[in-house]
Amino acid sequence: MHSQRRPRRTAAATGAAVLALLATACTGTNSAGGTDDSASGKDVTITFWHGWSQENETRAIQANVDAFQKLHPNIHVKVVGDIADDKSEQALRAGGPDAPDVVSSFTTDNVGKFCSAHVWADLDPLLRKDGIDPAKTFPAAMLKYSRFEGDQCSLPLLGDAYGLYYNKTAFAAAGITAPPKTLSEFDQDAVKLTIAEGDTYKQLGFMPDFHGYESTPSHFLGQYGADYFGADGTSDIATDPRVAAMFTWQKNLIGKLGGFEKLERFRSGFGDEFSAKNPFETGQVAMAIDGEWRTASIADDKVSFDWATAPFPVPDDQADTYGRGYQTGTIIGIAGGSRKQSAAWELVKYLTCDTDAVVDFANAIHNVPSTIAALGSPRLDADPDFRTFVDIAGNAHSDTTPASINGGAYQLSVQNLGYAYESGRQTDLAAGLKATAKEIDAAVQQAK
Numbered sequence: 001m002h003s004q005r006r007p008r009r010t011a012a013a014t015g016a017a018v019l020a021l022l023a024t025a026c027t028g029t030n031s032a033g034g035t036d037d038s039a040s041g042k043d044v045t046i047t048f049w050h051g052w053s054q055e056n057e058t059r060a061i062q063a064n065v066d067a068f069q070k071l072h073p074n075i076h077v078k079v080v081g082d083i084a085d086d087k088s089e090q091a092l093r094a095g096g097p098d099a100p101d102v103v104s105s106f107t108t109d110n111v112g113k114f115c116s117a118h119v120w121a122d123l124d125p126l127l128r129k130d131g132i133d134p135a136k137t138f139p140a141a142m143l144k145y146s147r148f149e150g151d152q153c154s155l156p157l158l159g160d161a162y163g164l165y166y167n168k169t170a171f172a173a174a175g176i177t178a179p180p181k182t183l184s185e186f187d188q189d190a191v192k193l194t195i196a197e198g199d200t201y202k203q204l205g206f207m208p209d210f211h212g213y214e215s216t217p218s219h220f221l222g223q224y225g226a227d228y229f230g231a232d233g234t235s236d237i238a239t240d241p242r243v244a245a246m247f248t249w250q251k252n253l254i255g256k257l258g259g260f261e262k263l264e265r266f267r268s269g270f271g272d273e274f275s276a277k278n279p280f281e282t283g284q285v286a287m288a289i290d291g292e293w294r295t296a297s298i299a300d301d302k303v304s305f306d307w308a309t310a311p312f313p314v315p316d317d318q319a320d321t322y323g324r325g326y327q328t329g330t331i332i333g334i335a336g337g338s339r340k341q342s343a344a345w346e347l348v349k350y351l352t353c354d355t356d357a358v359v360d361f362a363n364a365i366h367n368v369p370s371t372i373a374a375l376g377s378p379r380l381d382a383d384p385d386f387r388t389f390v391d392i393a394g395n396a397h398s399d400t401t402p403a404s405i406n407g408g409a410y411q412l413s414v415q416n417l418g419y420a421y422e423s424g425r426q427t428d429l430a431a432g433l434k435a436t437a438k439e440i441d442a443a444v445q446q447a448k
Contacts, residue, residue, distance in 0.1 A: 038075055038343035045076040046343050049091075049100040051330075052365075053082040060364035064357050068350045075343045085110060092119040092335050101338040102347055104157055108145040108328050108400070109408030115148035116405050120333035124152045126345045137353065139393055141327040141400045142370050148403040155352040156370035158362055159329030160291040161392040162219050164312045165298075167193075169305035170203065170286040179310035181322045183223075183249055186287075186313040191256055193286040201258075201266050206287045208253045209263050210418040213273040214289050217418045218401050218411050220246050222326025223314050228402055228410060233444075235437040237414065238430070245315060247421055247429055260423055276301040292389035296366040309388040311395075324397035325389075329370060368393040406447035410440040 038044040048065070052058055058081050065077050080100070085107050091099045103120070114120040127134060134143055134152060142156035166179050174193050180186040190205030207215055221228075224246050230236040237243045254260050270284065271277020274297070280288040281303050288294075289312050298307060311323045332352060334344045350357060358374040361367075363381050368389050374380065375394045381387075392398055404410055417436045420426035 038072075038340070038346065041074050043074050043076065044340055044343045045078060046101040046338075046340050046347065047078045047080065047099075048102040048104075048347065049080050049083040049088050050104040051081070051083055051085070051106050057365050060361050063364075064351060064361055065347075067357065068347055071350070072343075072346055075346060077347060089114075089119065092337065093117075095337040099335055099337060101335055101340050101344040102332065103335060104330055104332040105154075106330055107407075108331055108403070109411070111146060111154055111331060112148040112403035112405045113407050114333065115151040115153035115403070118153075118336045120153040121336045121338070121341060122151050122153055123155060123334065123345075123348070126341075126349075127152065130349065132349075132353065137371055137373075139327075139370070139372060139375070139398070140396070141398045142329060142393075145328065145400045145403060146331050148405075154331035154333040155348060157330045157332040157352055158358070158365070158367040159327055159370045159393055160293070161368050161389040161398065162214065162222065162289055162291050162312060162326040163388050163392050164310045165280055165288045165290050165294060166308060166310065167280070167283065167286040167305050168308050170283070174286075179308070180313045181311075182316045182319055183313050184316050187253055187256060190253065190287065194257055196258070199262065199265070200269075201262075201284075203283065204263075204266060204285045205257065206253070207263065207267060207279065207285050208250050208257065209260070209267055210250075210415060210422055211264070212267060213270070213278070214291070217246070217414045219289055219326045220250060221414075222399050223312055223324065225318065225321065225324075225397065225399060228414075229404075235410065235440040235444075237440070238433040238437040242315075243414075244429055244433060247418065247433075249315070250418075251422055254422055292368055292386060293366050295383065295385045295389075307385075309385045311388065311392055321397040323391065323395045324399070325392035325395070327393060327398050327400045329367070404444065404447075406443055409443050409447075413440050413443070 050061060052061055062079060065079055069075065069077060085105050088100065088103050092103065138156050142159050146152065146154045146156050164179060170193055176189050176192060180189050193203065193205035195202040210216060221243065224242040226240055226242045226246070227236060254263060257263060270279045271282065279285045280290070281298060281301055283305060295309065311325055314321050314324060332348055334341055334348060338344050353371065355371065355373045355377055358369045358371050359377045359379045362369040362374065366386070369375050369380060375390055380390065401411055413436050417426065417432050421429060421432055426432040
């Protein structure tokens with residue numbers, strides 16, 4: 001579900017004392033583990049596959065690899081970009097000399113699959129050996145999406161955080177002086193910002209439709225703090241009141257803004273999400289939920305209005321969690337079958353734990369950094385609109401979707417329920433949630 005190729009950035013740290021303590025949390029000692037001779041200084045060549053393809057991205061990753069090779073002159077890294085997840089998974093399962101040693105993926109939903117199938121090696125022994133405490137090194141939400149059932153088979157390599165983009169020019173025209181913090185304030189602003197034009201809109205306050213760009217159930221549920229699964233591993237979406245509350249809020253907002261059919265007609269005129277025709281950039285919608293990469297796009301596309309970013313609003317009964325947001329990101333791991341795991345670990349450790357390497361990469365591709373120390377680095381991009389997302393990434397209430405043995409299948413089930421409920425095909429929300437929970441549990445059992 002979260003396979004979007006995007007620039008990523010850093011998580012915000014919580015005070016100078018903590019930062020001083022954590023600045024070296026990820027340096028560790030030189031690892032001598034694994035099956036190759038790299039630790040004894042012998043030459044070794046490892047292969048690193050990643051999915052980045054845009055020139056600024058591939059240049060940035062290569063710059064970090066070059067810096068790593070200077071520190072480890074005996075480890076030579078062959079970098080291969082633009083590799084899709086399915087291709088790397090096939091190569092890892094097949095093994096042999098052509099399989100990569102280090103792999104990164106944009107799809108955090110695959111962590112459960114990678115870990116449970118052992119196609120990616122468990123990094124816990126290597127972290128322990130080098131004295132690296134993951135909980136003190138990586139923001140909690142990022143750590144959560146990089147492990148499965150106690151297996152730390154990947155580490156975060158830059159992240160995405162979701163927040164609110166708002167049109168300041170439209171806000172001023174509507175007499176709104178500050179971004180909304182609660183969902184009731186948000187609903188009022190969305191209505192105020194909506195300018196009808198016949199059976200369509202001159203301007204829509206917000207597109208709540210689940211077919212709209214980034215306005216997905218998982219991104220909204222991130223503002224509610226939903227868990228998806230109970231302690232026993234079964235789906236709790238039918239019993240967690242936060243899930244029903246989110247669907248009810250979204251459906252009510254659709255009604256306040258003119259109804260599902262009217263919104264769908266308007267949405268059919270939206271341009272490509274990852275272009276200057278994005279409906280927020282064209283002024284078709286005055287508020288949007290989106291990730292930090294959009295700050296760079298808007299700056300490049302030179303929109304015709306003033307804009308700013310803020311955390312996305314939270315439910316009124318959770319007002320004290322304002323500042324939270326949904327998080328996802330890129331992950332990196334070592335091939336379970338690699339015969340050069342010691343050298344591979346040195347590269348993974350450098351890319352994920354070296355504060356300067358993480359900050360340089362984050363600045364180059366406009367993603368949030370993925371260590372606590374990097375989130376608090378003075379070298380991190382100081383642009384205030386980007387900093388919103390750094391703060392979201394460092395917020396203790398921010399959350400993600402948990403790893404599952406069958407990837408993001410449970411999120412698709414929840415999304416399909418959302419489509420049925422918002423369109424009126426499913427009118428009984430409680431029954432829909434119950435049936436969806438059953439479907440999720442059956443699919444998980446089948447995957448096991």
